[in-house]
């Protein structure tokens with residue numbers, strides 16, 4: 001039987017992810033949103049693209065969860081963006097409520113699914129979905145590292161003047177200002193980037209990567225990035241559906257790996273049919289480990305704030 005993939009949140013990220021997934025042709029897609037007509041309209045529009053593009057998957061838009069029953073993968077993009085006058089904590093509490101409710105409904109109808117969490121603040125929302133779902137950590141994974149790494153690779157390729165395909169890199173840590181691009185392991189055509197670019201040029205690119213989300217928000221004014229985020233989601237879905245055993249930077253629940261325990265943070269993982277099949281516990285330098293620890297502290301702070309509302313997290 002064809003795989004079934006649900007995308008919750010039919011906004012920019014969710015609808016574009018649904019498009020990318022349905023165009024793969026390997027899965028039926030269910031699009032869910034609270035806004036009446038939005039997932040139905042976008043779902044129908046996607047279905048009507050099938051005859052032109054040659055896919056024959058089913059696409060269903062809905063405001064309820066019955067149609068999502070027995071999904072193999074559920075991507076959670078539901079949430080709101082920060083509005084003027086809203087504090088970071090207000091946003092945290094709002095998205096906490098949304099992602100908590102969505103996770104409960106998803107799990108009720110698809111108890112065996114793999115959850116891919118995309119809503120921000122990402123590391124905290126992945127933690128919440130893990131706790132609410134009570135799934136094993138293999139089946140709750142956050143999307144951030146592929147996106148952050150893609151931004152890093154884009155900027156490096158632009159600077160050197162080569163194809164993005166030639167740039168290999170890895171960005172670890174939380175999805176935010178404290179992310180950790182591993183310059184030491186970054187190569188351009190197999191050559192260490194430190195031999196290709198000056199320290200100053202690399203530092204500028206590292207900073208631009210950290211600010212990558214904000215750069216897009218500033219340009220768009222009314223929304224945030226969705227083409228690159230949805231591409232990153234599709235890569236994770238591919239790795240799971242096609243059992244690729246692909247090493248990708250994803251947000252995973254650490255239980256001692258990297259010296260961190262009981263926390264979601266971005267690390268290299270092996271993605272396959274079972275979800276997060278392995279954490280690749282790289283050996284970091286002292287400086288890299290210190291940066292990762294700082295990033296972990298920032299995620300812990302968010303969790304502490306969430307625990308003021310829900311001590312069970």
Ligand code: APR
Nearest residue numbers: 009010011012013014033034035077078079098118119120
């Ligand atoms: N259930 C289902 N959908 C919901 C719910 C809910 N409880 N609450 C909100 N939504 C929907 C909104 O109606 C909206 O259509 O989530 C959608 C979010 O879409 P956008 O506002 O376009 O946001 P988008 O750019 O897609 O980002 C979604 O992903 O990258 C992250 O930071 C981003 O947290 C944000 C999320």
